[in-house]
Amino acid sequence: MAAGAIIANLGFDYxxxxxxxxxxxxxxxxxxxxxFSGTQWSQVVSMGRYGITFALFALVVAALMAWLVSSVTQLAFVAVLLALIPGGVGEMAVIxxxxxxxxVYVVSHHILRLLLLIFMTPLMLRIVNQPLK
Known part of the structure; x- marks a missing residue:
């Protein structure tokens, strides 16, 4: 990612x-x-329902946010959407x-998302696990 950022900022087209x-x-x-090697088909179907539901919800939220951001800024909807949808950093870079x-734009957003998750999860768990008064 660092090499890509340096190359892009130097103005090289690659x-x-x-x-x-x-x-x-x-x-x-x-x-x-x-x-998925060795996984039973019934497990894939059972867990897959939850995965598809979450993926659709996340895609709808990301699409709404991408539309909002692209409406307010000069950024292309597709670029913002790709930066916001959940997925692996490597996969998103290739796409x-x-x-x-x-x-660099897409990957930096995904890394920021991952860093926020890493640093915010302990705080959120403390808040959720506090006993009600």
């Missing part, structure tokens, strides 16, 4: 060859798929590159 991007998608997909969106 793009990866299609073969490298496709290989990156293959590796990312294989790494996700391999985590941003393929779509012609600044990957």
């Amino acid at each position: 793009s990866l060859p299609t073969g490298i991007v496709l290989a990156a998608f293959l590796v990312l997909g294989a790494s996700v798929g391999s985590r 941003a590159m393929v779509m012609g969106i600044d990957p």
Whole structure:
């Protein structure tokens, strides 16, 4: 990410060859798929319902926020949406590159989201676990 930020800020235009991007998608997909090795189909379906529900909710909230931000600023809706939707940092960087969106913009938002989660979770757990008076 640091190298990408430096290259972008120096004004260099860079793009990866299609073969490298496709290989990156293959590796990312294989790494996700391999985590399901040995999992029963019934477990995937059972947990998948919750995952799909959460994903749809998160996508709707992100789309509304992206529309709001893009309406107020000069930023493209698709770029803001990609920066706001939940997903892995590596995956979002590859998608941003393929779509012609600044990957540094997208990845920096995802890293900020992760940092906020890391630092805010202990505080939120303390608040939630406090006994009611």
